[in-house]
Amino acid sequence: MFAEAKSILEERESLGGEGSFVSLMLSYNGSTWLNTAITSIYMVGNRVNVKFSSKGSTLSALTESIYKPIFGDAIRFSRERGKDFLERALKDADISSLVVFGSDDTVLPYEQAVRLSGKKLIFEGPGQDPFIVFADADLTLAMNDLVSAKFYYSGQTCVAPKRIFIHRSIYDEFLQEFRARVRALVVGAPEDGRTDVSPVASSLAVTRIREQLADGVQKGAKIVQGGEIVGNLIYPTIVRDATDAMLGMQEEVFGPVAFTTPFDTKDEVVARAKKHKYGLRAALFGGKEAEEAAKELAGERYCHPVPEYTFGKFGTIALNQRRSESWRGALVTKPVGGYGYSGWIWETVDGSFRIKQGPKLLSIETSI
Secondary structure, X not given: OOHHHHHHHOOOOEOOOOOOEEEEEOOOOXXXXXXXXXXXXXXXXXXXXXXXXXXXXXXXXXXXXXXXXXXXXXXXXXXXXXXXXXXXXXXXXXXXXXXXXXXXXHHHXXXXXXXXXXXXXXXEOOOOEEEEEOOOOOHHHHHHHHHHHHHHHHHOOOOOEEEEEEEHHXXXXXXXXXXXXXXXXXXXXXXOOOOOEOOOOOHHHHHHHHHHHHHHHHOOOEEEEOOOEEOOEEOOEEXXXXXXOOHHHXXXXXXXXXXXXXXXXXXXXXXXXXXXXXXXXXXXXXXXXXXXXXXXXXXXXXXXXXXXXXXXXXXXXXXXXXXXXXXXXXXXXXXXXXXXXXXXXXXXXXXXXXXXXXXXXXXXXXXX
16 A cells, blocks of 8 residues: 555655654544554654544553654654643644644634644544435445444444435335344454454543434434443444434434434435535445435545535545445545545645645645
């Protein structure tokens, strides 16, 4: 993957010049992509300050022990509070830019400080991704992708399917199979190699999911599988007959809970998919109508200046593809990122502040 990036990156140099740093703040739901984020910034000549989430302190220590003998002081690990890390990065003249993975609610208040600093901030945020299955879809393909993508890492990924739209003519049939597949998932300790779903890392995520489930039931949805929560262990859960007025369709659901809803027409489902503050990724399964819907939801191929935050477009579109296929090369050769409050770049160019949105490569955006 990195070899493929050579032709894209070999002539590029660090954005801030030799010896400058990029400050990288990572979210707690990290896996192997954390290393990809760090090294993609490093390989264009940047030195990197890395801040793991406090929930990932053990992973941070492990990563530092691996990196230190290889990279020395070129990649440094911070144990500051997130707020202190960001504020110091904005003031430090040796830091050219900031890359933040996290919550839009956390980062949006820093816009004025970024404007005043003149620095570049690249934000990668949440998703409430639509997963759309038309009546003529390959249901085996769609089901396999839904189960693996929804419950991978116990649902703690921003690109997991969150709003699951199924054509009404196949809704009951699809849910019956979905329930059977979810019942077969193994719930247990993360140390056990057989485990599919384990406790989530964030108590806040648990609180929000409790609220989302209660709100859904109060408004007419039905929990048809799971629903039990013990401490931070959320049993794999399926909700049927969700509506767009429910919290589980409006807020990011960061755990192993699937809110499903029927739809009748292409125009209806496109309009519902677009009506959201997040625009990270959309997955669609089906024939001609799915293809048409995909075109209507797609943003541009690479990030671009926008007059204001753009809603109703998605940075990644997967049409009849499993997530593993559509995500190949992510952060290295495949630009990723979204629209709305799912991600943006703040930068000052020739004295003028601007916003860019859409898929991006961290290597390109932290180099010249």
